[in-house]
Amino acid sequence: MNDKAVRTMAQMYKALGDPTRLQIIAKLSQQRERCVSDLVREFTLSQPTISTHLKVLREEGYLIERRDGKNTFYSLNVFSPNPEIRTIIGLVSAQLLTRE
Amino acid sequence: MNDKAVRTMAQMYKALGDPTRLQIIAKLSQQRERCVSDLVREFTLSQPTISTHLKVLREEGYLIERRDGKNTFYSLNVFSPNPEIRTIIGLVSAQLLTRE
Numbered sequence: 365m366n367d368k369a370v371r372t373m374a375q376m377y378k379a380l381g382d383p384t385r386l387q388i389i390a391k392l393s394q395q396r397e398r399c400v401s402d403l404v405r406e407f408t409l410s411q412p413t414i415s416t417h418l419k420v421l422r423e424e425g426y427l428i429e430r431r432d433g434k435n436t437f438y439s440l441n442v443f444s445p446n447p448e449i450r451t452i453i454g455l456v457s458a459q460l461l462t463r464e
Numbered sequence: 465m466n467d468k469a470v471r472t473m474a475q476m477y478k479a480l481g482d483p484t485r486l487q488i489i490a491k492l493s494q495q496r497e498r499c500v501s502d503l504v505r506e507f508t509l510s511q512p513t514i515s516t517h518l519k520v521l522r523e524e525g526y527l528i529e530r531r532d533g534k535n536t537f538y539s540l541n542v543f544s545p546n547p548e549i550r551t552i553i554g555l556v557s558a559q560l561l562t563r564e
Contacts, residue, residue, distance in 0.1 A: 365490055369563040370483045378481025383467070383474045390465055448559055455555065459548055463469040 376448070379424040380456060384409065385417050389426065389440065390464075393457040397430070397437040425449045476552070479524040484509065485517050486560060489526065489540065493557040497530070497537040525549045 379385060384407065391406065392398060403414045418438055421427045425444055430437045440457075444450050479485060484507065491506065492498060503514045518538055521527045525544055530537045540557075544550050 365487060365560070366563050367483070370486050370490075370560070373559060373563065374481050374483045374486055377477050377486075381474050381478025381481045383470045386470050386474055386477075387465060390470075451555060455551060459473060460465070460470070463466050463473065 376424050376452070379420050379426065380452070382417070382420075384413075385421055386456070386460060388414075388417060388421065389453075389456055390460040392427070392438065392440045393453075393460065397439045399435045399437050401435075403438075426453060476524050476548070479520050479526065480552070480556060482517070482520075484513075485521055486556070488514075488517060488521065488538075489553075489556055490560040490564075492527070492538065492540045493560065497539045499535045499537050501535075503538075526553060 380389075387407070388403060391403070400411060400414055400418065403418075404411050407414060418427065418429075422429060422438070425446055426441055426449060427438050428441045430439070440453055441449060442453055444453075480489075487507070488503060491503070500511060500514055500518065503518075504511050507514060518527065518529075522529060522538070525546055526541055526549060527538050528541045530539070540553055541549060542553055544553075
């Protein structure tokens with residue numbers, strides 16, 4: 365077994381192992397794009413905390429960001445070139461929907 | 465969103481966010497059952513470390529255990545009544561196979 369590949373895979377799942385990050389995915393699966401300040405308002409968490417969660421999800425490939433002037437908008441990376449990411453996003457979104 | 469349900473879901477993914485636990489799943493997807501001492505030998509990790517990893521995977525529903533005399537055997541819970549567990553086991557096993 366390729367150790368580096370398994371570590372990378374573990375990081376992918378670890379990124380989902382946090383309730384706030386799952387809630388961010390839930391919100392983005394309901395509404396295409398949100399900026400950091402939208403999420404800060406909805407979660408009553410600090411801006412740095414939300415930004416750190418967004419960074420983890422982006423680095424693992426689950427989110428993409430788009431800059432527009434002063435704002436950065438985040439959305440689910442549903443067209444990721446990595447089929448595993450697309451599968452996991454689909455699975456997690458469906459699971460979250462049953463928990464509403 | 466149901467907070468408790470999302471926390472439970474985060475725990476399910478967190479359990480997969482560890483390379484050793486993924487390697488245990490990989491081994492069990494190649495061979496139906498292993499006991500703790502088999503895994504200790506294969507991983508060159510201590511027995512308590514392996515047991516802790518097995519406990520996490522079992523508590524989240526990914527593994528079942530079967531006692532036979534002094535030995536406890538572990539296998540993937542591929543017939544779990546929870547369809548999410550069955551889906552995730554299938555997905556993770558397939559991903560691990562591509563990383564061999």
